[in-house]
Amino acid sequence: MKKLLRIDCSSRISGSHSRELADYFEKKWTIVNPDGIVIRRDLAKEPPPHIHNNTIEGFYTPNEYCTPEIKEATVLSDKLIAELKSVNEILINSPLYNLNVPSNLKAYVDQIVRIGHTFNINESGYYGLLKNKIAYLITAKGGVYKGTPMEQYDFQEPYLKAILGHMGIETRRLFSLEGASDSKVIEHNKLALRNDIDQSFKK
Numbered sequence: 001m002k003k004l005l006r007i008d009c010s011s012r013i014s015g016s017h018s019r020e021l022a023d024y025f026e027k028k029w030t031i032v033n034p035d036g037i038v039i040r041r042d043l044a045k046e047p048p049p050h051i052h053n054n055t056i057e058g059f060y061t062p063n064e065y066c067t068p069e070i071k072e073a074t075v076l077s078d079k080l081i082a083e084l085k086s087v088n089e090i091l092i093n094s095p096l097y098n099l100n101v102p103s104n105l106k107a108y109v110d111q112i113v114r115i116g117h118t119f120n121i122n123e124s125g126y127y128g129l130l131k132n133k134i135a136y137l138i139t140a141k142g143g144v145y146k147g148t149p150m151e152q153y154d155f156q157e158p159y160l161k162a163i164l165g166h167m168g169i170e171t172r173r174l175f176s177l178e179g180a181s182d183s184k185v186i187e188h189n190k191l192a193l194r195n196d197i198d199q200s201f202k203k
Helices: 017-032 053-060 068-073 075-085 103-112 149-153 156-166 186-200
Strands: 003-008 037-042 089-095 119-122 125-128 134-140 170-177
Touching: 003 017, 017 037, 017 089, 017 134, 017 170, 017 186, 037 075, 053 068, 053 075, 068 075, 075 103, 089 156, 125 156, 134 156, 156 170, 170 186
Parallel strands: 003 037, 003 089, 089 134, 134 170
Antiparallel strands: 119 125
């Protein structure tokens, strides 16, 4: 039985292009996986806190040396990592805020990127511990970036691919909606992406 972890982060609970496309993806995923389970984590409704000193200490302190305060500081991280490890596939949908991901998604990432749990290091460098997991990314941008001088300022997509890869997660497909602020092209662009999503589920 497949499990999909869907992560939403747009501050717009309604009227969000990234959430709308994620709804479409989820619908297609459930058709292909009728016995599958979808776990939803909405970072706008339940924003994770930014990590603080005790959290960082907990990440690097052996369990037998952790104080009650340090153990408490890593409870959320433990929960989010266990949730991530329990699924086969991940769907992250993200708008572009100020050239990168929303701060709630960055805060989530800081809770799950944890040495000894989702990545490790040896003499050859870093390596991911979350093998055999795949991710799908849905991004939404008000402007047009690809193939323009603005592409160099898109830190959202490279960051998401890099941080997932750092944990050993393969980004299987990226669905990028551009021109979301242009009423003349937005519906055409969303239709094209829905068609891309359809094609990704065809054998």
